Amino acid sequence: MxxxxxxxxxxxxxxxxxxxxxxxxxxxxxxxxxxxxxxxxxxxxxxxxxxxxxxxxxxxxxxxxxxxxxxxxxxxxxxxxxxxxxxxxxxxxxxxxxxxxxxxxxxxxxxxxxxxxxxxxxxxxxxxxxxxxxxxxxxxxxxxRGNVRRVVIIGKGEGAQELKQLFTKRKALGYSIKGVFANSDNQQFTGDISDSFKFLNEGNGIDEIYCAIDELTEKQVNDYVKYAEVNHCNIKFIPTTNKLLTKRLKTDYYNYLPILSMPEVALNNDFNKFIKRIFDVIFAVLILVLVLSWLIPILFVLIKLESKGPLFYKHKRNGINYKEFYCYKFRSLKINKEMEGTYITQNDDRVTKIGRFLRKTSLDEFPQFYNVLKGDMSVVGPRPHMLSYTDDYSKKIDKYNFIFRHNVKPGVTGLAQIRGYRGEIKNDQDIINRIKFDNYYIENWSLVLDIKIIFKTIINVFRGQKEAY
Incomplete structure (x- = not known):
């Protein structure tokens, strides 16, 4: 936006x-x-x-x-x-x-x-x-000097320096540079990357942040995106001049310098968001009333009989614009502690007997309809990753494609999920294909596609998937 x-x-x-x-x-x-x-x-x-x-x-x-x-x-x-x-x-x-x-x-x-x-x-x-x-x-x-936008530039590369010169010389563009931050000993910079976050949080009324994305870690990109979302300022990316531009992000030209920004995908325009939100709320309420109202008491007894611990398990995930939220599931493990860097593997001894059934049928995901009602998730969308995986996956995926994936709300189910790309990541190709299907969904969203994915998910609940364990 x-x-x-x-x-x-x-x-x-x-x-x-x-x-x-x-x-x-x-x-x-x-x-x-x-x-x-x-x-x-x-x-x-x-x-x-x-x-x-x-x-x-x-x-x-x-x-x-x-x-x-x-x-x-x-x-x-x-x-x-x-x-x-x-x-x-x-x-x-x-x-x-x-x-x-x-x-x-x-x-x-x-x-x-x-x-x-x-x-x-x-x-x-x-x-x-x-x-x-x-x-x-x-x-x-x-x-x-009216109608001026206050901006900061993050980076020291050729593109960042060219953008700085453009904003300085072309007063008619109406950009006022409040700081240039980069990890460098050069005195021309306002400070390093860590100083930029202090500067932004001091309330300087910044309107736009320009990031040389290839100079930043995934965590730093996440932090800038989250700051922009919370503080309602625009974030744009400066690509390296020797890299082909991605088709995923919107490209504008400032003079001859390409600048990338989050595109206004169909899924995020106001009318479609309203339609999708109405659909999400109605569907979530039906699941909560018609399914979870009787399923929760039954599972409470079965889960408690087999192992100690709570009925629900909550864990932090990255949502839209990398916003962190607690995602809920029925507990399926003997130990209710997220082990960083590990997915549940086949024949994992941490999984309880009832937990194995829940995971096989995807019933363990049903409490996430509460997340849908809260507005953290949608019924259909890219599946949310654990925080520990976001940084790892971004190193194997083109950063522009990975940012694009976080441009919409995550879903209880998704296109990658029904195509079998779910659960344990055995090799790099698994996560690459997962991101590929997620981005295809974002670019080609329609309510009909959502309904198709939901029907396919229902079939998988009864039939089971070999990747669900």
């Missing part, structure tokens, strides 16, 4: 959208042969009211085309060439939309010259306001 703390420039986009829609519809009334009384009195037959029909038609298709072409996605680092490219592409599409309407309603008697004048005036008006607003903000940042 792109946070905009303490800024008013975000109001510019809604204003531009409303202005553009007003231009294309008001000018249409004056240029085309619409019956002017139709503006006040709606025709009994909606489709005979050409002006009202055109307003609906142009508004819907303008919004759809601008969304597809990202016409309003102009940022402080966007180049003028890119803005002109957006304008040209948008008005080529709008010209097609316009002629399609005139072709469909031949009763509208409009000369080609009139249509051309209409399109040129629309283009000129919209382009002028777009460019004036863009350069107006640049002047505001340059001369009045």
């Amino acid at each position: 792109e946070y905009k703390r303490g800024r008013y420039s975000w109001l510019l986009r809604p204003f531009l959208i409303i202005f553009d829609l007003a231009i294309i519809n008001v000018l249409a009334f004056y240029f085309f042969n619409f019956n002017k009384t139709e503006l006040v009195f709606f025709s009994i037959n909606f489709f005979n009211n050409k002006h009202i029909l055109y307003v609906v038609y142009s508004t819907v298709l303008w919004l759809a085309s601008t969304s597809f072409l990202k016409f309003y996605e102009v940022y402080r680092y966007t180049s003028t060439i890119n803005i002109f490219s957006l304008i040209i592409k948008q008005f080529v599409v709008f010209t097609i939309i316009m002629y399609a309407f005139i072709g469909a309603f031949r009763s509208i008697d409009v000369q080609s010259y009139t249509i051309l004048r209409y399109l040129l005036l629309c283009c000129a008006s919209i382009s002028t306001v777009k460019l004036v607003s863009f350069y107006g903000l640049k002047s505001f940042r340059t001369f009045l």
